[in-house]
Amino acid sequence: MSPEMIRLIAASTGETLYMVAVSALLGTLFGLPLGVFLATSGKGELYAAPWVNRVLGAVVNAARSTPFIILVVAIIPFTRLIAGTSIGTNAAIVPLTVAATPFIARLIESAIREVDQGLIEAARAFGATPLQIVLKVLIPEALPGIALGLTLAVVSLIGYSAMVGAVGGGGLGDLGIRYGYQRFMPDMMIAVVVVLIVLVQLVQSIGDRLARRLNKRIRHA
Amino acid sequence: MNASLGYLGDQPVRRLVPVEPIVRLEKVSKIFAGRDGSPVTALGEIDLSVQQGSILGIIGRSGAGKSTLIRLVNGLEKPSSGRVIVDGADIAALPEKSLRHARRSIGMIFQHFNLLSSRTAAQNIALPLEVAGYDKAAIKTRVDELLALVGLSDKRNRYPSELSGGQKQRVGIARALATKPKVLLSDEATSALDPETTRSILDLLARINAELGLTIVLITHEMAVIRSIAREVAVIEGGRIVEQGDVFDVFTRPQHEVTRSFLADEAGRALPPYVASRLQAEPVAGGQAVIRIGFRGPHATDPVLARLARDLSIEANILAGSVDEIAGRPCGTIVIGVPVASLTATLNFLTQYGLDTEVLGHVA
Numbered sequence: 001m002s003p004e005m006i007r008l009i010a011a012s013t014g015e016t017l018y019m020v021a022v023s024a025l026l027g028t029l030f031g032l033p034l035g036v037f038l039a040t041s042g043k044g045e046l047y048a049a050p051w052v053n054r055v056l057g058a059v060v061n062a063a064r065s066t067p068f069i070i071l072v073v074a075i076i077p078f079t080r081l082i083a084g085t086s087i088g089t090n091a092a093i094v095p096l097t098v099a100a101t102p103f104i105a106r107l108i109e110s111a112i113r114e115v116d117q118g119l120i121e122a123a124r125a126f127g128a129t130p131l132q133i134v135l136k137v138l139i140p141e142a143l144p145g146i147a148l149g150l151t152l153a154v155v156s157l158i159g160y161s162a163m164v165g166a167v168g169g170g171g172l173g174d175l176g177i178r179y180g181y182q183r184f185m186p187d188m189m190i191a192v193v194v195v196l197i198v199l200v201q202l203v204q205s206i207g208d209r210l211a212r213r214l215n216k217r218i219r220h221a
Numbered sequence: 222m223n224a225s226l227g228y229l230g231d232q233p234v235r236r237l238v239p240v241e242p243i244v245r246l247e248k249v250s251k252i253f254a255g256r257d258g259s260p261v262t263a264l265g266e267i268d269l270s271v272q273q274g275s276i277l278g279i280i281g282r283s284g285a286g287k288s289t290l291i292r293l294v295n296g297l298e299k300p301s302s303g304r305v306i307v308d309g310a311d312i313a314a315l316p317e318k319s320l321r322h323a324r325r326s327i328g329m330i331f332q333h334f335n336l337l338s339s340r341t342a343a344q345n346i347a348l349p350l351e352v353a354g355y356d357k358a359a360i361k362t363r364v365d366e367l368l369a370l371v372g373l374s375d376k377r378n379r380y381p382s383e384l385s386g387g388q389k390q391r392v393g394i395a396r397a398l399a400t401k402p403k404v405l406l407s408d409e410a411t412s413a414l415d416p417e418t419t420r421s422i423l424d425l426l427a428r429i430n431a432e433l434g435l436t437i438v439l440i441t442h443e444m445a446v447i448r449s450i451a452r453e454v455a456v457i458e459g460g461r462i463v464e465q466g467d468v469f470d471v472f473t474r475p476q477h478e479v480t481r482s483f484l485a486d487e488a489g490r491a492l493p494p495y496v497a498s499r500l501q502a503e504p505v506a507g508g509q510a511v512i513r514i515g516f517r518g519p520h521a522t523d524p525v526l527a528r529l530a531r532d533l534s535i536e537a538n539i540l541a542g543s544v545d546e547i548a549g550r551p552c553g554t555i556v557i558g559v560p561v562a563s564l565t566a567t568l569n570f571l572t573q574y575g576l577d578t579e580v581l582g583h584v585a
Contacts, residue, residue, distance in 0.1 A: 122335035125295055126349035126400065127324040136348065140339045216380040217338045 001187060008175060009191055015089050016171035016199070019164070020157045023093050027100025027157075028150065034060070034101065035108025036134055046120070046130040060102040068099055068160050072167055092169030096160055104153050111145030112138050144215035151207025155200050162196065172196055241309070242270035243436050244277075244294060244404060249303030251289050251460075263289045264460045267303070271453070273403075276430055276437040278451030278468070280444065280483060286460040287440040291406050294438060295327040296320050308403055325353055328397030332409035334389040336381040342392045343368065343377040349399040367395035371425065387418035394425060398435075405429070407439035411446060423450050444483045448472065448547055456480045469548045473517045474577060492556060492581070496540050500582040508585045509538065509558035512567065515577035516544070516553040525574055526557070533570060535563045558584065 034056070040046040041053040066074070072095040076086045079094040115138055123133045139146070165173025172192050180189025212218075246269040255261040264286045271277045281287040292298040293305050296312045305312040310323055336345050343364050350360045368374045371391040381389055390410060397405055407426070411419040427450045429435050441447060447454050447468060454472075455465035456479055464477040475481045485491055492500070492511075500511060516523075529535050542555030559567045561583065571578050 116333075116335070118331060118333055118335040119337060121297060122329070122331060122396075123348075123352075124297060125324060125327075125329040125406075126352060126396070127321040128349075128352045129321065132352050136351065137337060141337055143339065214339070216340075217382050 001191065005188060005191070008179070009172075009188075009195060012170070012172045012175040012192075013195055013199075016158065016161050016173075019089055019092050019096060019161045019169070019171055020154060023096035023100050023161075024150070024154050024157055026093070026097040027104045027153065030097070030101040031104030032108055034105035036112060036138070038105060038109040039112035040130070040134065040138070046133060060105055063098070063102040064106070068095070068163055069166070071095055071099055072164060087168040089170040092161065092164040092171070095164065096157060099160060100153060100157055103156065104150065107149030107153060108142070108146055111142040111149050114145055115141045144211045144217075147207060147211040147214055151204060151211070154203050154207070158196065158199055158203070240272060243273040243308055244269075244271040244438060245304075245306040246270070246290075246293065247304045247306070249293060249300045249305060251286075251293065251298060252301040262460050264293075264300075267462055269455060269462065269465070271404075271436055271438055273436055274430070274434045275453055276427075276439070276451045277453045277455065278447035279438070279440045279455045279457055280442065280447055281440070281457035282442060282479075285457045287457050288408065290457065291408055291438060291440045294404070294406055295324050295329060325349070325400040326402045327404045327406060328400070328402035329406040329408065330390065330393045330397045330410045332412045334381070334386075334393045334413075336389055336392055336396070338381055341378050341380055342373060342384065342388075342395075345381070345392055346395045346399055349396060353400055363399060364395075367398060370398070370429075371395045385418075386414050387421060390414065390418075390422050391425065394422075394429070398429070398433075402435070404436045404438065407437060409441060410439065412441065412443070419446070420449075426450060452548060456483070467548070469517070469550050469552065472547050473515050473552050491541065493541055496556070496558075496584060499584045501584070502582055504561045504583045505585045506561075508561055508583055510561050510564040510567075510583050511540065511556060511558050511581040512564075512571075513554060513556050513579045513581055514571060515579075516555075517550070517577070523574065525571065525576065526555075529567065529570055533563070533566055535559055535567055535570075537567070556581065 037047065038053060038056060038060070041049045041056075043050045063071075075095055075098060078098075079086045079091050082094050083091040085091050119137050119141060120133055123137045128136065161169070161171050162173025162176070165171050165175070165177055168174070172195060176189055176192035179185045180192060246267050249264060249267040249269075250262065251264040252260045252262050267290065269277075279287050279290060289298055293300055294307060294312065296305075296315065300313050304314075307323065307327060310319075312320065312323060315323060337348065340348065346364045346367050347360050350363055355363070364377075365374070368377050371394055373388060373391050373395070376384060376388060381392070384392065393410070405426075410426075411422050414422060423446065426437060426439075430437055430450075437450075439446070439451070451468050453466065454468045455462050456471070456477060457463070458477075458479045464471060464475070464480050471480060472484065475484055496511065504510065514525075516525075526537050526539070529537055536559075538558035540556040540558055542553065544551065544553035546552070564580070568578055568580075
């Protein structure tokens with residue numbers, strides 16, 4: 001493998017990491033409150049607003065059922081509005097974030113729904129406000145589940161980020177398609193896939209370890 | 222103080238004016254919408270009051286409405302009608318913010334403890350204080366006091382998963398007491414614990430009641446819990462209170478069928494199977510009548526059966542029995558068999574002594 005190839009792979013890996021990190025961060029920023037709201041706004045819940053819950057749920061489902069590659073193309077005007085362009089790594093962050101937000105929201109919703117209802121009752125019984133219940137009870141108790149969910153989201157984003165390569169987004173996917181596929185360089189294709197596999201493994205094992213550290217429900221020897 | 226009561230000397234002077242109870246439920250009903258939309262009455266016209274410093278036990282089968290009842294006291298459930306007065310405030314009518322404030326003076330403990338798994342024992346106890354806006358130093362002082370009170374100072378940094386059931390409930394109790402409540406609500410707090418741990422938790426609650434003067438309202442399905450710490454008892458069935466009063470009176474003279482069935486398993490009340498299986502309603506020629514005798518108060522330890530034999534030459538057959546103490550007063554139950562011919566004489570004799578009698582039936 002030539003030094004030029006290695007340089008290309010390194011640069012593309014950097015781009016992928018950049019896209020994934022920024023979109024995961026933004027996705028969590030938007031997805032966390034959305035997920036918390038979805039988990040607490042059902043009938044009879046802390047922030048009961050069943051109608052808003054239903055509408056938001058439908059929007060989230062719609063966003064999640066749109067195939068990513070179609071989403072990328074469909075929101076190009078929006079991407080231009082935000083990023084000023086629809087090509088390149090920064091532009092790719094926009095559709096990645098748009099896809100990550102509802103996904104992360106659902107993951108956080110389900111992690112919060114796992115929290116024992118008895119804890120909410122106990123917190124209400126000692127006079128906690130709904131916000132205090134969210135911040136001091138629900139999120140800390142759901143943290144192991146949230147960590148696992150975010151790990152899953154980052155792994156998915158690594159996959160998505162390779163897909164935005166197809167529409168000029170840069171990163172490892174872009175490299176694989178332009179060199180590996182269009183220029184018939186099977187070794188480049190293999191190298192890209194290997195790097196992606198390593199990245200996913202790394203993210204997954206860090207996430208698992210973090211979730212285990214956060215989980216106090218299991219006795220640690 | 223009433224001067225005429227001065228002769229009581231060092232005994233506490235009884236107040237003649239009834240004190241406003243700390244918890245009072247007035248004609249409280251709770252109606253839920255059922256599955257098919259028709260209303261289901263969970264609680265109907267409940268009247269209940271608890272004096273400051275007392276321990277009220279509410280006993281009922283599952284589904285009797287006791288869970289809903291105890292949740293009315295701290296406003297976790299709202300009544301459909303009626304008033305719930307705690308420490309002078311109508312809990313059901315308070316706006317959300319004042320209700321949250323009022324809840325700081327009503328602690329609650331739960332069957333499954335409801336501790337945060339992500340917080341240590343000390344951090345769990347600190348939570349209500351954080352919520353109430355105490356500063357760090359005050360929280361630390363209070364948490365230390367509470368850990369000492371429940372005997373868990375050495376477990377302060379343990380997570381709930383590292384504690385036994387009894388220890389978890391002690392943390393639960395400490396957390397409930399954090400904001401110095403006037404009333405403690407106990408929702409089946411010992412139902413998930415083994416008998417020995419139950420004993421130690423009940424002892425702790427009794428101690429807190431005595432030392433801190435804390436009023437306790439507890440719900441349970443176990444008569445043994447009521448017997449060991451409650452002073453007042455209310456029996457609930459089908460959303461209504463069917464019997465209530467002093468624990469000693471209710472235990473020794475149960476009026477309602479449900480109360481009797483709760484007491485049936487108590488030692489000395491249950492008939493041995495060989496008697497129960499042969500019991501019949503009609504007298505049997507040459508057979509025996511089976512009588513349950515309840516001993517209460519001063520006659521509980523009198524040797525009445527010996528006197529029955531000596532004075533009337535009636536020989537009683539002891540079939541079951543126990544002598545015990547309820548709420549600090551001696552009481553007992555024995556089940557005897559006497560010849561049918563001597564039944565009336567025996568009953569008269571026992572009634573003379575002020576004993577409660579109940580003819581259960583006849584055996585051959």
